[in-house]
Amino acid sequence: MATLDKIEVKDGVDQKTVEAVHEVGQTYKHGWNTEIEMDYAPKGVNPDIVKLISKNNDEPQWMTDWRLQALERWERLKEPTWAMVSYPEIDFQDIYYYARPKSMIEKPKSLDEVDPKLLATYEKLGIPLKEQMILAGVEGAENAPAEGRKVAVDAVFDSVSVGTTFQDELKKAEVIFCSISEAIKEHPDLVKKYLGTVVPVSDNYFATLNSAVFSDGSFVYIPPGVRCPMELSTYFRINAENTGQFERTLIIADKGSYVSYLEGCTAPKRDTAQLHAAVVEIIVEEDAEVKYSTVQNWFPGDEEGNGGIYNFVTKRADCRGDRSKVMWTQVETGSAVTWKYPSCILRGNESQGEFYSIAIANNHQQADTGTKMVHLGQNTKSRIVSKGISAGVAQNTYRGLVSMHPKAKNSRNYTQCDSLLIGGKCGAHTVPYIEVKNNSSRAEHEATTSKVDDDQLFYCRQRGMDEEAAVALVVNGFCKEVLQALPMEFAMEAQQLVAISLEGSVG
Amino acid sequence: MGFVEPNNALLDLWLDRAENQTDKGWSGQQRADARARVQKMGLPNRRDEYWKYTRPDRLTEAAVPTAELLSSEDQEIFSGFEQIKIVFVDGVFSPELSDALDGHDVSIELLSQTRTQEGHWASDIFGQLEAAGQSPVERPLAALNTALAEDGVLVHAKGATSKPVHLIYLRQNQSCDVMLHHVVKVDSGASLSFLESGAVGARSNLVLETDIEAAGSFHHVRIQGRDHQRLASTHQFARLRQESTFKSFTLTANGALTRNECVIELLGDDGIAHVAGACVGDGDFVHDDTVFVTHDAVGCESRQVFKKVLRNGATGVFQGKILVKQDAQKTDGYQISQSLLLDEDSQFLAKPELEIYADDVACSHGSTSGAVDEDALFYLRSRGVPKALATDMLTLSFLAEAVDEIDDAELINSVVEWLEGWLERRRT
Numbered sequence: 043m044a045t046l047d048k049i050e051v052k053d054g055v056d057q058k059t060v061e062a063v064h065e066v067g068q069t070y071k072h073g074w075n076t077e078i079e080m081d082y083a084p085k086g087v088n089p090d091i092v093k094l095i096s097k098n099n100d101e102p103q104w105m106t107d108w109r110l111q112a113l114e115r116w117e118r119l120k121e122p123t124w125a126m127v128s129y130p131e132i133d134f135q136d137i138y139y140y141a142r143p144k145s146m147i148e149k150p151k152s153l154d155e156v157d158p159k160l161l162a163t164y165e166k167l168g169i170p171l172k173e174q175m176i177l178a179g180v181e182g183a184e185n186a187p188a189e190g191r192k193v194a195v196d197a198v199f200d201s202v203s204v205g206t207t208f209q210d211e212l213k214k215a216e217v218i219f220c221s222i223s224e225a226i227k228e229h230p231d232l233v234k235k236y237l238g239t240v241v242p243v244s245d246n247y248f249a250t251l252n253s254a255v256f257s258d259g260s261f262v263y264i265p266p267g268v269r270c271p272m273e274l275s276t277y278f279r280i281n282a283e284n285t286g287q288f289e290r291t292l293i294i295a296d297k298g299s300y301v302s303y304l305e306g307c308t309a310p311k312r313d314t315a316q317l318h319a320a321v322v323e324i325i326v327e328e329d330a331e332v333k334y335s336t337v338q339n340w341f342p343g344d345e346e347g348n349g350g351i352y353n354f355v356t357k358r359a360d361c362r363g364d365r366s367k368v369m370w371t372q373v374e375t376g377s378a379v380t381w382k383y384p385s386c387i388l389r390g391n392e393s394q395g396e397f398y399s400i401a402i403a404n405n406h407q408q409a410d411t412g413t414k415m416v417h418l419g420q421n422t423k424s425r426i427v428s429k430g431i432s433a434g435v436a437q438n439t440y441r442g443l444v445s446m447h448p449k450a451k452n453s454r455n456y457t458q459c460d461s462l463l464i465g466g467k468c469g470a471h472t473v474p475y476i477e478v479k480n481n482s483s484r485a486e487h488e489a490t491t492s493k494v495d496d497d498q499l500f501y502c503r504q505r506g507m508d509e510e511a512a513v514a515l516v517v518n519g520f521c522k523e524v525l526q527a528l529p530m531e532f533a534m535e536a537q538q539l540v541a542i543s544l545e546g547s548v549g
Numbered sequence: 550m551g552f553v554e555p556n557n558a559l560l561d562l563w564l565d566r567a568e569n570q571t572d573k574g575w576s577g578q579q580r581a582d583a584r585a586r587v588q589k590m591g592l593p594n595r596r597d598e599y600w601k602y603t604r605p606d607r608l609t610e611a612a613v614p615t616a617e618l619l620s621s622e623d624q625e626i627f628s629g630f631e632q633i634k635i636v637f638v639d640g641v642f643s644p645e646l647s648d649a650l651d652g653h654d655v656s657i658e659l660l661s662q663t664r665t666q667e668g669h670w671a672s673d674i675f676g677q678l679e680a681a682g683q684s685p686v687e688r689p690l691a692a693l694n695t696a697l698a699e700d701g702v703l704v705h706a707k708g709a710t711s712k713p714v715h716l717i718y719l720r721q722n723q724s725c726d727v728m729l730h731h732v733v734k735v736d737s738g739a740s741l742s743f744l745e746s747g748a749v750g751a752r753s754n755l756v757l758e759t760d761i762e763a764a765g766s767f768h769h770v771r772i773q774g775r776d777h778q779r780l781a782s783t784h785q786f787a788r789l790r791q792e793s794t795f796k797s798f799t800l801t802a803n804g805a806l807t808r809n810e811c812v813i814e815l816l817g818d819d820g821i822a823h824v825a826g827a828c829v830g831d832g833d834f835v836h837d838d839t840v841f842v843t844h845d846a847v848g849c850e851s852r853q854v855f856k857k858v859l860r861n862g863a864t865g866v867f868q869g870k871i872l873v874k875q876d877a878q879k880t881d882g883y884q885i886s887q888s889l890l891l892d893e894d895s896q897f898l899a900k901p902e903l904e905i906y907a908d909d910v911a912c913s914h915g916s917t918s919g920a921v922d923e924d925a926l927f928y929l930r931s932r933g934v935p936k937a938l939a940t941d942m943l944t945l946s947f948l949a950e951a952v953d954e955i956d957d958a959e960l961i962n963s964v965v966e967w968l969e970g971w972l973e974r975r976r977t
Contacts, residue, residue: 124598448893448894448896451893461903461905463905463907463908463910464908465908466875466878466907466908466909467875467906468906468908469904469905469906470903470905471902471903471904471905472901472902472903472904472914473900473902474899474900474901474902474916475898475899475900476897476898476899476900476901476916476918477602477896477897477898477899478888478890478896478897478898478918478919479896480890480893480896481890481891481892481893481895481919481920482893482920483918483919484917484918484919484920485916485917485918485919486915486916486917487899487901487914487915487916487917488913488914488915489901489903489913489914489915490911490912490913491903491905491910491911491912491913492910492911492912493908493909493910
């Protein structure tokens with residue numbers, strides 16, 4: 043690893059750690075692309091493009107109008123500049139807003155009809171769409187049943203959903219899990235009722251753009267009292283060049299239901315930057331619980347900072363009912379620029395929001411990420427654990443809001459954000475906003491920034507560990523809280539991605 | 550600044566006044582530069598991110614506000630100390646009430662009396678630290694002060710000083726707008742204690758620029774008076790060289806709106822900067838501590854300790870930032886902001902920031918907000934302490950961490966006594 047020399051490594055930082063962190067940015071294993079015939083809409087965004095996307099998706103008129111209204115709003119908005127990220131100006135008229143594999147023009151009726159090249163793409167990514175291949179047993183997982191755990195996957199390739207697995211089994215449980223384009227046709231009432239109620243059309247610049255041009259995404263509805271029998275997952279893949287991906291995910295957990303949802307993302311290596319502006323809306327009704335886990339591994343750009351994905355994402359969960367609960371877990375290792383704040387609106391009394399995040403920025407990556415916890419109901423609770431690791435010349439920022447409204451009596455928040463710096467040219471920043479407007483609530487915020495702590499290292503060494511093992515243990519502990527919050531399948535992938543010598547802790 | 554046109558009526562009014570200043574003198578260029586700066590920036594308005602939690606409107610209104618006079622014994626906190634008294638009445642120096650300015654082991658001059666001179670030691674500091682403090686965040690009120698302030702003290706400590714310099718502000722006019730600009734220079738190895746107390750004006754804008762040379766030390770204790778309707782904006786700019794020390798503590802009680810900004814630059818290795826504040830607010834009260842500490846040298850230590858007790862709808866704001874530049878290795882940065890909300894109507898808004906570009910640092914910040922601990926209260930009551938007294942005891946112990954930042958045990962006692970009095974008067 044000759045390029046390692048470029049990173050200035052300080053004493054006490056384990057070489058393995060450096061290599062592992064380096065590897066995340068260096069050897070992007072999902073950087074290949076699929077040679078497949080694509081059908082593009084012309085570049086740029088205007089009412090005609092929006093109408094075309096709407097038409098390609100076979101949408102009813104109300105949806106087209108909704109999009110056009112969003113476009114009109116977007117044209118009047120300004121791109122936000124407050125995040126601690128810098129990137130060359132994006133020419134929004136020089137992007138393809140719609141690209142689909144030609145074979146998908148006539149939607150295949152079952153997975154058997156899907157272009158084998160597409161299926162091969164997902165297999166290569168380790169996302170087998172064929173149901174029989176999904177029985178991937180997880181070794182050492184004590185709680186997992188013997189035959190392994192099932193995961194239903196909705197795979198999105200550029201602008202279209204390729205297919206959704208386990209449809210039959212989900213139907214039995216009355217769970218609706220399909221692409222959003224399908225949901226607009228099949229379940230218009232649900233979509234109409236919930237779409238845009240958590241992230242309003244003109245919420246922010248990128249969400250508004252998404253509202254106008256979103257092409258596909260996933261839709262989940264869990265009926266009252268149903269515990270979703272398997273984990274649901276969406277896999278996003280940007281393949282085409284100069285294409286923006288704008289997916290929209292809508293998850294509704296009705297009263298007393300439960301679902302765990304996973305999201306993964308990759309893109310080929312290209313030397314020009316690509317835009318990804320997604321919106322995720324989650325509605326959690328009374329006594330329902332949603333777990334949303336992300337492993338974001340978009341192409342981060344090369345070592346010189348060329349190319350990569352600009353990841354400008356709006357994710358928000360609305361805990362509408364009493365005792366509802368939402369948990370965001372994210373492992374952010376990819377993207378050249380990340381701008382992402384998965385948030386919780388704690389409206390119901392005794393509702394809970396949790397946010398666990400690991401953000402790794404290496405080389406020229408820039409990450410400005412965090413969360414918002416808006417406490418509106420009484421006795422609401424939130425917990426934020428954010429771990430940022432910076433290496434190379436990367437900048438990593440935690441930006442968060444904790445707000446306790448006057449009526450949110452007896453609410454609690456605990457925030458911890460820790461940053462670890464590897465090498466002397468990177469930056470780690472913390473920008474928390476804390477607003478407490480009543481006195482029965484308690485907000486606690488703690489943040490630290492350091493290299494590997496000397497005292498901890500000394501303690502371990504004093505117990506007879508060599509330095510490398512000691513550092514591995516300390517760094518391992520640094521991320522552990524977040525890794526433990528991930529579902530088993532993701533924890534494995536995340537562990538590989540984070541790849542910071544986590545000997546013996548997870549799995 | 551921002552998307553909204555700032556309220557520039559006041560700016561125009563004040564700058565017209567500046568237009569009429571004819572003196573050139575040693576500060577002329579700095580004043581002209583500051584005028585250009587503030588004209589370019591405009592006055593702050595509520596759309597500015599830096600004024601997110603505190604509305605600056607009342608500080609920038611063109612009309613001079615009025616504030617009822619309140620007899621106050623604030624300066625008595627310092628009465629037990631030998632000191633050099635310098636008194637400003639409604640922002641005007643009072644030679645009758647003040648001690649003689651000469652004959653001390655520290656040089657004290659007045660800005661108003663030296664303005665026509667050509668050349669002065671303060672010209673390297675006056676307006677210069679303020680100008681440097683305008684980036685990355687603009688502070689237009691400070692620039693306005695540099696451009697317009699008519700008076701202030703110029704204090705030069707050349708060795709260890711035996712007596713603290715005590716600025717006493719008195720107010721006799723219900724309606725007055727006061728602007729004072731103080732400059733302090735602490736020479737290499739010298740030390741100075743600097744005290745401030747009293748009500749400055751119905752509305753006041755104070756700037757204190759402090760330049761501390763290698764191994765110099767500067768101690769600052771400020772009591773912002775019990776003046777209910779007061780509007781105040783203060784800026785402290787400090788520049789620290791090698792192994793120098795800067796310690797500042799502010800006690801604030803009441804006042805309608807107070808914004809204390811502190812901008813510290815650690816430019817020499819092994820410098821120490823501590824800023825602390827305790828504030829107690831009752832009713833229509835907004836108190837904002839905004840601190841920006843820049844570490845630009847190796848092995849420096851900075852501490853920010855801010856505690857606020859709020860009741861009857863009072864609002865406390867804290868915006869603190871530690872910026873560690875790339876070469877500032879071995880930095881030790883600490884920041885804590887806490888508030889005690891004594892009833893349902895009060896609020897605490899905080900933005901404690903870290904911006905770090907060096908890897909071998911230990912920086913931490915904490916921020917908490919909540920009510921009086923019920924368990925502790927129960928414990929005290931079970932030992933026979935009446936509820937009101939128990940609450941006061943817990944409130945005092947909450948404030949203690951900030952008060953302890955003062956380096957003088959006697960002074961700590963007098964501040965605590967003063968706080969006890971404040972709490973006692975409000976006992977329910």
